[in-house]
Amino acid sequence: MFADYLPQDQLDSYIAGLILLAAAPCTAMVFVWSNLVKGDPYFTLSQVALNDAIMIFAFAPLVALLLGIASIAVPWDTLFFSVVFYIVIPVIIAQLLRRQLLAKGEAVFKQAMERIAPLSVSALLLTLVLLFALQGNAIVAQPLVIAMLAVPILIQVLFNAGLAYSLNRSLGVAHCVAASSALIGASNFFELAVATAISLFGFQSGAALATVVGVLVEVPVMLLVVKIANATQHWYAFGKR
Numbered sequence: 001m002f003a004d005y006l007p008q009d010q011l012d013s014y015i016a017g018l019i020l021l022a023a024a025p026c027t028a029m030v031f032v033w034s035n036l037v038k039g040d041p042y043f044t045l046s047q048v049a050l051n052d053a054i055m056i057f058a059f060a061p062l063v064a065l066l067l068g069i070a071s072i073a074v075p076w077d078t079l080f081f082s083v084v085f086y087i088v089i090p091v092i093i094a095q096l097l098r099r100q101l102l103a104k105g106e107a108v109f110k111q112a113m114e115r116i117a118p119l120s121v122s123a124l125l126l127t128l129v130l131l132f133a134l135q136g137n138a139i140v141a142q143p144l145v146i147a148m149l150a151v152p153i154l155i156q157v158l159f160n161a162g163l164a165y166s167l168n169r170s171l172g173v174a175h176c177v178a179a180s181s182a183l184i185g186a187s188n189f190f191e192l193a194v195a196t197a198i199s200l201f202g203f204q205s206g207a208a209l210a211t212v213v214g215v216l217v218e219v220p221v222m223l224l225v226v227k228i229a230n231a232t233q234h235w236y237a238f239g240k241r
Contacts, residue, residue, distance in 0.1 A: 006145060006148060007145070007206070010205070010206030011206075012070070012071075012072050012206075013201055013205050013206030013207040013210075014149060014206040014207065014209070014210045015070050015072065016067055016070070016072050016074070016197070016200070016201065016206075016207045016210075017149075017193070017197050017201075017205075017206060017207035017208065017209065017210025017211045017213075017214075018149070018152055018153070018210050018214075019063060019066045019067055019070065020063060020192075020193040020196050020197050020207065020211060021153065021188050021190060021193040021210065021211050021214040022156060022188065023059060023062050023063050023066065023193075024055065024059060024188050024189035024190070024192045024193045024196075025051040025054060025055065025184075025187075025188065025189060026051065026184065026187035026188050026189050026190075027048050027051050027052055027055075027189055029187055029222075030044055030047065030048055030051075030180075030183065030184050030187060031044060031048070033180075033183040033184075033187060033222055033225075033226060034179075034180040034183060034184070036223075036226045036230075037176075037179035037180065037183065037226055037229045037230055038176055038179075039176050039177070039179055039180030039183070040174070040176040040177050040180060043176075043177050043180055043181075044180050044184070047180070047181070047184045048184075051184070051189075052087065052091055055083065055087050055189070055192070056083060056087055056088060056091075059079075059083055059087075059192075060076065060079035060080050060082075060083050063079060063196075064076060064079060074200055075200075078196075078199050078200055079196070079200075081199070082192065082195060082196040082199055086191070086192050086195050086196075087192065127191060138204070138209050139209075139212070139213075139216070145209075146209075146213055146216070149209070149210050149213045150213055150216070150217045153213065153214050153217045153218065154217055154221060156186075157186045157187070157217070157218060157221045157222065157225070158186070158221065158225075160182075160185045160186040161182040161183065161185065161186035161225045162182070163185070164178075164181045164182040164184075164185040164186070165178055165179070165181070165182035165229065168181050168182070175229075175233050178229075179229040179230075179233075182225065182229060183222065183225060183226065183229070186222065186225060187218060187222055188214060188218060190211060190214050190215045190218060193211040193214060194208065194211040194212060194215070197210070197211045
């Protein structure tokens with residue numbers, strides 16, 4: 001719809017960035033969103049584990065397929081490297097660390113998690129600062145392009161969240177699960193999308209810009225979804241009766 005208004009030399013790159021963003025289900029940020037709606041932590045954990053499994057086995061083939069449909073050629077080795085470096089290795093390290101801490105007792109594990117929690121939030125904020133610093137000039141210089149790239153991302157987030165939230169309500173699922181489900185279904189693993197876009201197309205590419213726009217749009221929109229989920233808890237409970 002916006003193809004005629006976007007820079008033609010970056011059109012394929014923009015499409016690739018949006019595909020990378022949409023194909024990466026969220027993991028770490030899900031815990032933040034779920035906590036804001038008092039979501040069921042065990043359900044959230046199970047969904048994060050499922051998302052990790054999906055990305056390990058399906059992210060590279062799915063991205064290659066979708067990019068192929070859009071006639072955008074990408075090297076498979078770079079996709080697989082992104083999956084291994086940004087998903088597989090961190091998961092293995094986390095599991096080894098978890099096992100080591102649990103071997104010392106549950107109390108030691110909980111204390112370690114309490115110490116790590118502030119660091120994880122700080123790391124996330126630092127990541128956001130770096131992402132916007134890398135694309136700051138492009139964001140300021142091309143406001144119309146940013147707005148057009150934001151439209152499909154906005155539609156994806158709101159549609160997925162609304163669909164999941166409504167389906168869970170119709171099935172009589174508890175709000176603590178339904179709200180988390182809506183947020184999990186709507187959010188994306190933007191860190192992986194940005195890293196893969198940079199690996200495939202470079203720092204200054206349209207793909208990298210599109211994935212950063214995903215961050216720009218997703219964070220405030222997900223906070224809006226959180227607000228709606230919390231404000232409609234009574235409506236959801238009424239529908240359960």
